[in-house]
Amino acid sequence: MDRETLQAAVCQLDSSIRPLEENADRAAVVVEAAALPAILRRLRDEPEFSFAQLLDHVAVDWIDRGQFELVYHLYSFKHKHFLFVSVFVPREDPRVPTVCRLYPVAEWQEREVYDLFGVLYEDHPDLRRLFLEDDWIGFPLRKDYQDDFMLDRPR
Amino acid sequence: MTVEVSSLKELVEQASGTSGSPDTQEYFVNMGPQHPSTHGVLRLVLKLDGERVLRCIPVLGYIHRSIEKISEHMNYMNCVHLTDRMDYLSSIMNNWAVAKAVEEAAGIEVNDRIRYIRTIFAELERIQSHQLWWGVLGMDLGAFTPFLYGIRDREVLNDVMEETIGARLTMNYVLPGGLMADIHPNFVNRVKEFIKYFRPKLDEYDDLLTNNVIIQERLRNVGVLSAQTAVQYGATGPVLRGSGVAFDLRKDHPYGVYDQVDFEVPVGTVGDSWDRYWVRVEEMRQSLRIVEQLLDNIPPGDFLVKKLNSKIKLPEGRYYSQLETARGILGVFITSDKKDEPYRLHYRSPNFNNLWCLEPMIKGDYIASLIGAMSSLDLVIPDIDR
Amino acid sequence: MGIVTDKLPGALEKVPGGNVLVTRFDEIINWARANSLWPLTFGTSCCAIEMLMATGGPRHDMARFGAEVARPSPRQADLLILAGTIVKRMAPRLRTLYEQMAEPRYVIATGACTISGGPFIYHSYTTVRGADEIIPVDVYVPGCPPRPEQLFHGLLTLQKMIKEGETIREPGVRRKPVISALPEGVTMEDIQGEMKELLVKENVVDVHQAVDKLKWPSGTNDGS
Numbered sequence: 062m063d064r065e066t067l068q069a070a071v072c073q074l075d076s077s078i079r080p081l082e083e084n085a086d087r088a089a090v091v092v093e094a095a096a097l098p099a100i101l102r103r104l105r106d107e108p109e110f111s112f113a114q115l116l117d118h119v120a121v122d123w124i125d126r127g128q129f130e131l132v133y134h135l136y137s138f139k140h141k142h143f144l145f146v147s148v149f150v151p152r153e154d155p156r157v158p159t160v161c162r163l164y165p166v167a168e169w170q171e172r173e174v175y176d177l178f179g180v181l182y183e184d185h186p187d188l189r190r191l192f193l194e195d196d197w198i199g200f201p202l203r204k205d206y207q208d209d210f211m212l213d214r215p216r
Numbered sequence: 217m218t219v220e221v222s223s224l225k226e227l228v229e230q231a232s233g234t235s236g237s238p239d240t241q242e243y244f245v246n247m248g249p250q251h252p253s254t255h256g257v258l259r260l261v262l263k264l265d266g267e268r269v270l271r272c273i274p275v276l277g278y279i280h281r282s283i284e285k286i287s288e289h290m291n292y293m294n295c296v297h298l299t300d301r302m303d304y305l306s307s308i309m310n311n312w313a314v315a316k317a318v319e320e321a322a323g324i325e326v327n328d329r330i331r332y333i334r335t336i337f338a339e340l341e342r343i344q345s346h347q348l349w350w351g352v353l354g355m356d357l358g359a360f361t362p363f364l365y366g367i368r369d370r371e372v373l374n375d376v377m378e379e380t381i382g383a384r385l386t387m388n389y390v391l392p393g394g395l396m397a398d399i400h401p402n403f404v405n406r407v408k409e410f411i412k413y414f415r416p417k418l419d420e421y422d423d424l425l426t427n428n429v430i431i432q433e434r435l436r437n438v439g440v441l442s443a444q445t446a447v448q449y450g451a452t453g454p455v456l457r458g459s460g461v462a463f464d465l466r467k468d469h470p471y472g473v474y475d476q477v478d479f480e481v482p483v484g485t486v487g488d489s490w491d492r493y494w495v496r497v498e499e500m501r502q503s504l505r506i507v508e509q510l511l512d513n514i515p516p517g518d519f520l521v522k523k524l525n526s527k528i529k530l531p532e533g534r535y536y537s538q539l540e541t542a543r544g545i546l547g548v549f550i551t552s553d554k555k556d557e558p559y560r561l562h563y564r565s566p567n568f569n570n571l572w573c574l575e576p577m578i579k580g581d582y583i584a585s586l587i588g589a590m591s592s593l594d595l596v597i598p599d600i601d602r
Numbered sequence: 603m604g605i606v607t608d609k610l611p612g613a614l615e616k617v618p619g620g621n622v623l624v625t626r627f628d629e630i631i632n633w634a635r636a637n638s639l640w641p642l643t644f645g646t647s648c649c650a651i652e653m654l655m656a657t658g659g660p661r662h663d664m665a666r667f668g669a670e671v672a673r674p675s676p677r678q679a680d681l682l683i684l685a686g687t688i689v690k691r692m693a694p695r696l697r698t699l700y701e702q703m704a705e706p707r708y709v710i711a712t713g714a715c716t717i718s719g720g721p722f723i724y725h726s727y728t729t730v731r732g733a734d735e736i737i738p739v740d741v742y743v744p745g746c747p748p749r750p751e752q753l754f755h756g757l758l759t760l761q762k763m764i765k766e767g768e769t770i771r772e773p774g775v776r777r778k779p780v781i782s783a784l785p786e787g788v789t790m791e792d793i794q795g796e797m798k799e800l801l802v803k804e805n806v807v808d809v810h811q812a813v814d815k816l817k818w819p820s821g822t823n824d825g826s
């Protein structure tokens with residue numbers, strides 16, 4: 062399936078799924094946070110898609126829009142196709158249900174995002190910091206992160 | 217005078233103050249971050265029952281250098297240099313991954329010469345990386361000699377690459393838009409010499425480790441990872457292939473000139489440490505084959521199609537590009553907002569995802585097997601932490 | 603212990619029935635210490651491959667300088683070769699490792715990262731900008747990563763420092779740290795050739811002599 066067909070086919074799955082408006086070089090869709098686990102389960106299990114692997118999970122801090130974008134990179138060994146699933150959550154209260162029951166590796170990928178962005182994953186079995194100490198203050202990959210330690214490059 | 221005979225069981229019961237059996241003595245052992253066989257600063261918290269591993273909790277962050285944050289303040293040409301320092305044993309492939317992402321996003325087509333040279337160097341580096349892994353695997357299992365053999369051959373290859381690149385480890389050879397320099401006039405001949413030198417050495421490797429009963433005993437049926445678990449836990453590269461999933465980006469989504477060469481993807485059957493060992497040794501042979509096929513027909517051309525300046529801007533959007541390093545899929549996710557610095561640059565590092573296979577692999581096994589199993593994962597810790 | 607690249611300090615006197623060595627305690631102890639450094643295997647990242655693996659390998663062979671007995675335990679080591687970036691989380695562990703080493707202990711900082719933070723100096727929220735913020739460093743070896751030859755030069759510099767520096771009365775008090783870099787126009791081949799020549803000539807090498815011939819940069823060894 063090529064990019065457009067795949068994107069259209071995924072959008073057919075559920076009325077809450079819509080294509081990503083911004084430019085992306087792979088098929089990309091946007092889903093609602095609450096519907097995420099159910100949709101990922103269907104994407105994984107339905108033979109037409111069979112996205113068996115969650116390759117990656119990335120967060121992007123869109124500070125101007127006041128949103129975090131959470132991107133799930135899905136890959137299917139069977140059909141060799143690739144999909145971005147994006148979820149937008151508000152910056153003030155970033156909450157999203159965990160998908161680590163579907164893809165076990167998400168447990169750590171989500172911990173990484175929590176550690177660096179402070180996104181809270183509901184129902185996560187072991188949500189704690191991954192790279193930084195437990196008493197670290199702030200979430201360093203947020204665009205507005207400041208601390209006394211960081212040096213700016215002299216221009 | 218009477219003699220009282222006590223048993224070990226009683227002794228243990230007395231000591232622990234419980235009436236449970238001595239088989240259920242659970243305790244924690246901390247392994248790392250300063251440990252010779254965690255290959256860097258990985259820390260594992262092990263919950264043990266006697267010598268059996270009940271849980272294995274990796275603790276990360278001892279080399280978290282915030283590369284992703286630094287990259288947000290760098291232009292695309294500079295970002296390439298930091299990737300060398302992530303998985304330093306696949307530095308050219310890491311450079312290539314970023315270069316590929318930037319080229320795809322900016323719509324730059326590279327010529328055939330660049331593609332050939334990149335592929336050759338990537339394969340040479342794959343060999344180099346596996347040589348080191350092979351030596352260190354021997355060392356982890358208590359044999360020092362393989363280390364000397366591995367490093368010896370690595371240096372030979374290092375000399376060949378150094379002649380062109382000028383660096384020994386952080387090579388920084390691939391740039392967006394081409395290469396740093398053209399290949400050295402001696403390069404082709406010296407690689408041929410190396411292939412002639414290294415083929416028999418691979419058989420020597422087999423004599424030393426592959427056919428060694430002790431090594432086989434310590435690797436076979438140890439750290440078994442089923443294909444299903446490997447997929448679920450996000451494993452890629454030799455770890456995934458060792459478990460019997462024939463997935464290799466070089467075959468399935470060819471890049472470079474991998475679609476023009478003839479090579480096989482070695483695949484394991486059981487998914488134990490032995491299979492992963494075998495897959496890597498076999499990969500060295502296949503890499504030699506690939507290099508051999510390409511070496512004689514490097515087409516003429518420029519080594520840099522377009523001199524990109526540091527102010528290169530990518531069109532707005534999300535770009536993902538991936539390639540197969542010596543350890544698995546390295547993905548580069550760029551979010552651009554039309555500036556010359558990436559808005560967000562994320563690396564999907566192969567080791568980060570491979571690491572989590574350790575616990576399902578080793579649960580219930582002896583702690584001594586843990587070392588062999590971990591060695592067969594071939595972890596590079598700075599790549600996990602980034 | 604590898605090839606001892608230095609004559610035993612002192613004078614041999616022939617007396618009936620054997621020889622008597624006349625020397626000073628400081629000298630002979632420093633001589634022994636300098637020629638049997640036991641490094642701790644402390645590698646955090648990229649530099650470790652060059653500093654610990656390549657130098658330990660057969661090509662470069664650290665054993666030539668008597669420093670090949672790499673120990674994973676700090677209690678058995680007296681040389682800490684810092685190979686790789688130090689981040690905030692590792693810093694207390696590094697301090698602990700250093701404190702667990704027995705005196706006299708020496709530190710060689712290799713690579714840009716342990717000198718200044720290297721490529722990760724700006725905008726990094728974790729990278730410690732130089733290992734000397736945590737522990738005292740004796741010799742700096744620049745490079746990213748330094749070549750094994752550079753480490754050897756650093757090692758020879760350290761040996762020289764040890765031989766000249768410490769006294770029994772003040773153990774652990776050393777001269778100013780020195781920077782180890784090959785002087786301009788000098789290649790490793792020169793040094794190797796020099797060493798070979800000297801070895802052939804009289805079986806043992808006097809480093810001080812070799813140093814004078816090579817015109818090492820002033821300030822690296824005058825101890826001021």
Ligand code: SF4
Nearest residue numbers: 648649713714715746
């Ligand atoms: S100095 Fe360079 S090679 Fe050494 S640890 Fe730092 S980044 Fe890596």
